[in-house]
Amino acid sequence: MAVHQPSSTEPASDAAGPATPAFSPLYQQIKGLILQSLQAGEWKPGEAIPSEMDLAARFRVSQGTVRKAIDELAAENLVVRRQGKGTFVATHAEQHVRYRFLKLVPDSGDEGPAQRTILECRRGRASAEIARALALRTSDPVVQVRRVLSFGGVPTILEDIWLPGNAFKGLTAEQLASHQGPTYVLFEVEFGVRMVRAEEKIRAVAADAQHARLLAVDAGAPLLSVERLSHTYNDVPMELRRGLYRTDTHHYRNDLS
Amino acid sequence: MAVHQPSSTEPASDAAGPATPAFSPLYQQIKGLILQSLQAGEWKPGEAIPSEMDLAARFRVSQGTVRKAIDELAAENLVVRRQGKGTFVATHAEQHVRYRFLKLVPDSGDEGPAQRTILECRRGRASAEIARALALRTSDPVVQVRRVLSFGGVPTILEDIWLPGNAFKGLTAEQLASHQGPTYVLFEVEFGVRMVRAEEKIRAVAADAQHARLLAVDAGAPLLSVERLSHTYNDVPMELRRGLYRTDTHHYRNDLS
DNA sequence: CAGTGGTCTAGACCACCAA
DNA sequence: TGGTGGTCTAGACCACTGC
Numbered sequence: 001m002a003v004h005q006p007s008s009t010e011p012a013s014d015a016a017g018p019a020t021p022a023f024s025p026l027y028q029q030i031k032g033l034i035l036q037s038l039q040a041g042e043w044k045p046g047e048a049i050p051s052e053m054d055l056a057a058r059f060r061v062s063q064g065t066v067r068k069a070i071d072e073l074a075a076e077n078l079v080v081r082r083q084g085k086g087t088f089v090a091t092h093a094e095q096h097v098r099y100r101f102l103k104l105v106p107d108s109g110d111e112g113p114a115q116r117t118i119l120e121c122r123r124g125r126a127s128a129e130i131a132r133a134l135a136l137r138t139s140d141p142v143v144q145v146r147r148v149l150s151f152g153g154v155p156t157i158l159e160d161i162w163l164p165g166n167a168f169k170g171l172t173a174e175q176l177a178s179h180q181g182p183t184y185v186l187f188e189v190e191f192g193v194r195m196v197r198a199e200e201k202i203r204a205v206a207a208d209a210q211h212a213r214l215l216a217v218d219a220g221a222p223l224l225s226v227e228r229l230s231h232t233y234n235d236v237p238m239e240l241r242r243g244l245y246r247t248d249t250h251h252y253r254n255d256l257s
Numbered sequence: 258m259a260v261h262q263p264s265s266t267e268p269a270s271d272a273a274g275p276a277t278p279a280f281s282p283l284y285q286q287i288k289g290l291i292l293q294s295l296q297a298g299e300w301k302p303g304e305a306i307p308s309e310m311d312l313a314a315r316f317r318v319s320q321g322t323v324r325k326a327i328d329e330l331a332a333e334n335l336v337v338r339r340q341g342k343g344t345f346v347a348t349h350a351e352q353h354v355r356y357r358f359l360k361l362v363p364d365s366g367d368e369g370p371a372q373r374t375i376l377e378c379r380r381g382r383a384s385a386e387i388a389r390a391l392a393l394r395t396s397d398p399v400v401q402v403r404r405v406l407s408f409g410g411v412p413t414i415l416e417d418i419w420l421p422g423n424a425f426k427g428l429t430a431e432q433l434a435s436h437q438g439p440t441y442v443l444f445e446v447e448f449g450v451r452m453v454r455a456e457e458k459i460r461a462v463a464a465d466a467q468h469a470r471l472l473a474v475d476a477g478a479p480l481l482s483v484e485r486l487s488h489t490y491n492d493v494p495m496e497l498r499r500g501l502y503r504t505d506t507h508h509y510r511n512d513l514s
Numbered sequence: 515c516a517g518t519g520g521t522c523t524a525g526a527c528c529a530c531c532a533a
Numbered sequence: 534t535g536g537t538g539g540t541c542t543a544g545a546c547c548a549c550t551g552c
Contacts, residue, residue, distance in 0.1 A: 051537060051538080052537080052538070065522060081538065084531035084538065085538080103513075196514070197512070197513065198514075199513070202481065203481065204462070204482075204504050222479040224461040251458040252458070253457070254360075257453070257454045283541070308519080320542090321542065322540085324519085338519065338520090339549090340519045341550035341551080342519080
């Protein structure tokens with residue numbers, strides 16, 4: 001339900017506490033409520049959420065207020081609007097947004113999907129470093145994956161992936177090797193985990209002997225090191241990924257605005 | 258003035274031509290008109306544009322329509338809204354958005370502004386490659402700048418910058434060395450050129466002898482190569498920048514969403 | 515206090531889609 | 534044809550700023 005706040009000045013509650021009245025407009029509250037339903041899985045990825053009219057009725061608010069809430073969710077890619085059809089929970093499976101998190105593109109031309117080679121997929125305990133990144137406790141269960149992505153037979157990306165073990169019970173190398181489309185779709189479909197946002201730290205590094213072998217380059221060759229921390233709803237970290245990219249035939253593309 | 262389009266179906270103009278009726282909503286047209294005024298320099302960077310009411314009156318449209326147009330301009334960082342004060346033409350000089358295009362951050366801690374060393378600033382003719390990138394004709398005048406940015410005395414960024422000579426008449430090494438704040442502010446203030454959007458292509462490369470000397474690293478050391486094409490209004494390319502970044506103490510930070 | 519942007523509402527109509 | 538999101542309007546009120 002919409003929380004109607006006292007208008008204008010707060011009642012003079014001079015008790016100690018944060019001085020910020022934390023005013024938030026109605027549409028932000030509605031956005032928060034819709035977000036809760038998204039997190040709770042009330043509507044699954046790809047499904048339609050209720051129409052604006054329905055939501056307006058549910059929250060006892062005008063359609064325009066719901067619209068503004070959904071506008072923001074759409075701007076954050078949590079939801080996709082389709083005129084005449086409805087509003088849908090966003091997915092990494094959509095055609096034109098696929099590989100939204102993969103910014104490595106070929107220098108020229110197009111290319112098919114990557115060939116995946118899973119080198120490792122094992123359960124273990126979180127090191128202090130991994131635990132810190134994923135907001136776990138040291139020695140909590142984690143899944144670690146190592147894989148190589150090749151384009152046209154050329155190994156191009158070597159990735160180490162760490163996932164919280166509890167959320168990804170039963171993840172197998174088989175699944176990782178054989179599924180279609182982005183791995184994040186697998187995560188959505190099989191584990192109900194939707195990655196919403198990520199931060200990347202990018203560096204140039206020299207290939208060590210092992211990396212060189214796996215990526216078929218000379219030892220010491222420059223590689224792009226991409227450390228990505230992905231989050232689900234509410235900024236909960238759910239994946240740490242360390243990638244090494246060959247940039248002799250591809251480049252990392254970024255748009256600034 | 259707002260262009261009122263024929264409602265519903267087009268009159269059956271079966272003459273040859275693009276089949277798309279190119280319907281665009283009123284607020285998009287208003288946005289376009291405001292954009293024109295921005296390009297034309299009717300309001301300078303940092304200045305306030307007319308109030309929503311004024312613009313609504315000027316364009317014979319409701320305030321809500323103007324608001325939606327400005328909303329989009331604000332979302333594209335072309336304009337900044339300040340409640341109670343007005344709407345202002347965006348600038349690279351704003352405190353919290355300074356160095357908006359510089360994504361290289363120190364691994365830990367903060368750091369002061371960069372020390373700039375201008376190695377070169379000369380006028381010349383565009384090579385075929387530069388001409389293509391900047392949408393000039395080969396041998397059109399260009400300004401080329403080479404500089405090193407250092408943090409705490411450590412040379413960290415080596416940049417080559419190409420600018421269209423006609424738009425940047427009179428740019429000197431003096432100016433580039435002595436101005437305060439981001440170089441893009443200098444461009445706005447001295448040349449009326451506002452960079453609005455940019456694309457970057459990022460690679461890992463090995464330092465050659467010259468680069469190694471200028472950045473105080475060993476030859477062959479891995480460096481981040483960042484090629485940036487910056488645009489003014491209307492996607493007109495106005496700057497090509499090739500940077501080499503040391504990433505031993507800094508990293509390139511990117512947010513995906 | 516007046517002026518600005520920000521929120522909220524209610525209603526009309528349009529464009530798109532599916533059945 | 535009915536339902537969905539998309540546009541446009543008009544008016545009321547709120548929050549913030551500066552005089």
